[in-house]
Amino acid sequence: MFTLYNPEPYDLSSYNISGQGWLMNCYFQHINLGTGELQFEWSALDHVGVNETFVLPDSTEVSGDGLNPTSPWDYFHINSVDLNSDGDYLVSARHTCAVYKVSGQDGHIIWTLGGSSSDFTFAAGLNFSFQHDARFLEENDTTTVISLFDNASNGYNQTARYSAGKILKLDLTTNTVSLIQQFVSPYQFISASQGNVQLLGSQWNTSNAFLGWGENAYISEYTSDGTMIQQGHFATSGSMNYRAFKHNFTTNPLDAPALYTYAHNTTAPTSYWMSWNGATKVAQWQIYSGQSQSGPFALVGTVNKTGFETQFTAQSYYPWSIVKSLDADGNPLKNSTRPIRTFVPSSQLAALCDITQCPLATSVSTSTASTSTTATSTATSTATSSNAAVNIRSRGGKVGEMALAAMAGVVPFM
Known part of the structure; x- marks a missing residue:
């Protein structure tokens, strides 16, 4: 699975840009690595309107100003794609603050969670924004369970006091969404970019969760009830951690002791x-x-x-x-x-x-060094x-x- 960012010409007259504007269109491609065959391709611009964005041209350090192909307006900003057993996709877009379930048959959006065009009503006090790493955890005819990293901020706008990993339950019969569990750092970070949630076991509801904290270069692990059991960092400032994963790593190097x-x-x-x-x-x-x-x-x-x-x-x-x-x-x-x-x-x-x-x-100064x-x-x-x-x-x-x-x-x- 690949995500792509492609600058494309676009009429941005509605955004006070005269002449030919430039838009960053986001794609994902599903490619068979064995054969190189392109099995599926999806374009954000074909399915999500630019009016659904929360990041206007030239409004942040990553938005782009839309004036030329080297600085296209990044209205969507795709940051994760997941695939379920039915062949449908879960797409996260940071700048629309939304997660989309995309049909693997024809690419239409089956449902939208969050953002300005959400198909779901959130429980009181529940929201997410500028999220990363949305993943399918469980699905049936009436319920979908997903995980995501809720950044809750892009550095300019903020929807919660701190970022958190979240497990969400989508009721497909009532079109409501509720919080099953969240994972919060004791430092109550606001990570305005990046971040991820990894469920470590085969059963998500009993698994530990491992989190990378994005622009805060921290990692932490939690039990399924949200209790943090370990935390570490490789920098307290000046470094970032796009995603972090926990896996067994066993190796004997080719060189010698x-x-x-x-x-x-x-x-x-x-x-x-x-x-x-x-x-x-x-x-x-x-x-x-x-x-x-x-x-x-x-x-x-x-x-x-x-x-x-x-x-x-x-x-x-x-x-x-x-x-x-x-x-x-x-x-x-x-x-x-x-x-x-x-x-x-x-x-x-x-x-x-x-x-x-x-x-x-x-070093020894030349005046005192021996000539021997x-x-x-x-x-x-x-x-x-x-x-x-x-x-x-x-x-x-x-x-x-x-x-x-x-x-x-x-x-x-x-």
Whole structure:
């Protein structure tokens, strides 16, 4: 299912625009991905009049002014399409504040919910506006149940105190609509754009609901009675979250685990930092070390995975090491690609280091820098990373937490 926005010439004389105006017509297409066959196409302008909009030309930052094809008037603004078992479609249009059931046979509108031409009467105190993500949940001859994200605002007009996910019951015999459940953030956000509602189970009436809060970069989950059980965010400002979904994600990346090892000197303990960016099944790490690059390697420790990067310390010095990742049942997943040489600072550098790490490098002024070309460290560290690049830890000073892909010409997923 695809939604399309297409600028088209249109007479906008009624909106004080002289000459040839431009309108953003919205379409959706149902395409067979296997064959590329277009199975159905629907045009908003063929079925919904421009007089049904609540967003006039040049009235918001996304409305368009209708003066040219690069700024067409977006009177409809399609933002979701759903398909039911009968082959009919549920279309949400932000700028008409309406949801439409569209016939999959000939494209006519079977009913309109909300907006200026609603076929339904809303229960007292119930409304929605500028909504997103309308979905069929259940249908029979007398009742339709849908979910949607009620933005309740477009940043200029507001119909409720806060945005909410809603489950609505449409009575097809009385043409009335009532609220079954709503999901509200304790912050009582007004999300003036974007947002979605995902019902997590096969039975909507007993399912948890997972919400993305649109222009507020928050996610939250609720039980079927509307009780919030978790909430998180990836930004409190300056970022948006068009939609959010909760699914099982299990993967073993194609690259190998990353390992960095360090010892203050050749009689000190050896510190290990291991990670595998993107791996979801790692439960434990086994650390193997030896005296030469060719081995043999003996098991020196097993440690539970903790966070993105796991740290382990062996009480002896080991010049070479590898790590093996294990799942929760103790099954091996993947080893680091090759033995890693432990970094040991020179005596000059060691004075700046402690038992577990050295500080990050800083530049030295040319007036005080040594002219010697002798390396400041007699030991080298060869670390592998999960993007075939150099591992650099965060500003705590240790190497190995995050793969820098600049050397490989790859931007890491973050």
